[in-house]
Every structure is written in structure tokens, then in C-alpha cells.
Amino acid sequence: MVESGATQYAPILLKGASLWLTFLGATSILRGAKSILQPSEQELLPSKTLSLVDSQFRYLGAFLIGYAPVTWWCSNDIQARAVPLNWIMGALFLSGIARLLSANVFGWGPSWTQWATVTESIYMLLSKHPDVAGKMRQEHNEQFSTHSQRSMQQLVEDPMKLQGVAYTDAVIKETLRLLTVGFGVRCAPRGLALNYDGQKFPIDNDLAVCLNCHDLHYDERFFPNPASFKPDR
Numbered sequence: 478m479v480e481s482g483a484t485q486y487a488p489i490l491l492k493g494a495s496l497w498l499t500f501l502g503a504t505s506i507l508r509g510a511k512s513i514l515q516p517s518e519q520e521l522l523p524s525k526t527l528s529l530v531d532s533q534f535r536y537l538g539a540f541l542i543g544y545a546p547v548t549w550w551c552s553n554d555i556q557a558r559a560v561p562l563n564w565i566m567g568a569l570f571l572s573g574i575a576r577l578l579s580a581n582v583f584g585w586g587p588s589w590t591q592w593a594t595v596t597e598s599i600y601m602l603l604s605k606h607p608d609v610a611g612k613m614r615q616e617h618n619e620q621f622s623t624h625s626q627r628s629m630q631q632l633v634e635d636p637m638k639l640q641g642v643a644y645t646d647a648v649i650k651e652t653l654r655l656l657t658v659g660f661g662v663r664c665a666p667r668g669l670a671l672n673y674d675g676q677k678f679p680i681d682n683d684l685a686v687c688l689n690c691h692d693l694h695y696d697e698r699f700f701p702n703p704a705s706f707k708p709d710r
Contacts, residue, residue, distance in 0.1 A: 488553070495549040498541045505538030526625075529596065598656045599648065602706050609648060609708060616644045647708040654694045655706060661688045 505512060510519065510531035519527055603610040620641045621628035631638060665680040672678075680686055695703040700710065 491548055491551060495545045498545040498548060502538040502541035502543075502545065505534045505541070507538075509534045595649070595652065599652050602652055602655070603648075606706055609706070613645055613648060616642055644708065647710070651706060651708040651710065654700065655704075657690045657694050659689075659691050661690055662686070663688065 510527060512534055603613070617628075620638060621631055663686045665684065665686055667681050669681045670677050670679045694700065697703055
């Protein structure tokens with residue numbers, strides 16, 4: 478039986494994609510922020526911001542390299558092989574380790590991954606809403622210096638200046654609302670019970686209480702037009 482063109486050339490294309498992922502990943506790991514920022518632009522950024530951008534690119538490189546061997550492995554027998562979950566998880570695990578190593582090299586602790594995730598989410602939403610980005614920039618220019626190093630010095634001298642950026646705080650909260658975790662698990666304190674439809678349900682008997690954060694954050698009763706990014710809520 479003659480193979481179709483797609484079946485015949487798919488392994489070659491996948492191997493090519495694997496090599497390309499390896500090249501992109503290695504370039505991102507080796508060059509970091511230099512991939513997009515000229516030396517003159519790097520000088521304008523605070524050192525911590527530059528480290529954050531640099532680490533993000535190195536993390537991306539590790540992520541791509543992690544998927545490259547999986548792609549190559551799949552190309553050897555496309556019809557018979559469904560990618561096992563442990564391969565995917567292994568790639569993600571290696572990417573996470575690379576991210577932590579990159580973070581520690583640049584002086585960030587393990588909690589850096591949480592900050593980086595929130596920062597990535599905010600950047601993504603701001604790129605899609607330039608009006609929000611402009612309003613944030615205006616607020617920053619009013620509260621701080623237009624020079625990054627001077628702004629950092631102002632915050633060192635008076636950290637309470639952060640209390641004056643209410644709109645920026647709203648942007649962060651709206652980002653966390655939109656891109657929330659699926660659910661959270663908590664344990665109820667002693668004596669706590671839920672009242673529903675005239676009945677009382679004790680929940681303090683070692684029950685794990687699951688909070689459906691996603692549905693709560695997308696409930697129109699609390700957040701009209703919940704899928705929209707509206708920091709002014």
C-alpha cells in the first residue's frame with residue numbers, strides 16, 4: 478500500500494521540528510535576554526528586571542529542549558506511538574528544574590517561580606490591552622521618576638509609595654481573577670458548619686473542603702462580563 482504524502486513526510490518534518498526546537502532552546506539558554514535586548518536597552522532596566530527577563534528566556538529554552546527529544550521519539554513510529562504521559566511530565570519537570578537553576582543563578586529564591594508566573598500573566602494581558610498598559614504607565618510616571626534607577630531609589634527610601642498605585646494593584650488583582658487556579662483545598666476550623674436550605678452540615682470532621690475558585694471568579698453575579706479584563710471593576 479502506498480503511503481499518503483502526509484504519512485510519508487510527517488516523520489521527516491517532526492525530526493526537523495525537533496532539531497529546530499533544540500536550536501531555539503539552546504540559543505535561548507545561552508543568550509538569555511540578549512536575544513531581544515540590545516546592550517543600550519539593557520542599561521535602562523533595573524538589574525532585577527533584567528534578571529527576570531533573562532531568566533524567562535532561559536526557562537523558555539529549557540522548555541523547548543525538553544520537548545525536542547519527545548518530538549523526535551514520536552517521529553520514529555507515528556501511528557503506533559501515543560506520547561506517554563511520563564515523557565510529557567518528564568519534559569515539564571526538566572523545564573521546571575532548569576527554571577529554578579536559572580532563577581538561583583541570577584539570585585532569585587524558589588518563590589521566584591510564583592512571581593515570574595504572575596509577571597508573565599500580567600505582561601500577556603497588557604500586550605492585548607494597550608489602553609490598560611497606558612493607564613498603568615501614566616500612574617507610574619505620576620508616582621515615580623521616569624528614570625528606572627531613580628524610581629528604584631525612591632522605593633528604597635519610601636516603600637509606602639507603592640500604596641499610591643491603586644490602578645496597578647487593580648491590574649494585578651484582575652489578572653489573578655482571570656487566570657486563577659482551578660480549585661483550592663482547605664480544612665475547616667473546629668465547630669464550623671454550613672447552613673443550606675434550612676439544614677446544618679458540620680464540616681469540621683476532618684473533611685477536605687474544596688473551593689471552586691474558577692467558577693467563583695467567573696460568576697456573573699459577582700463579576701459582570703467575567704471573561705473581560707477590566708481592572709476598573
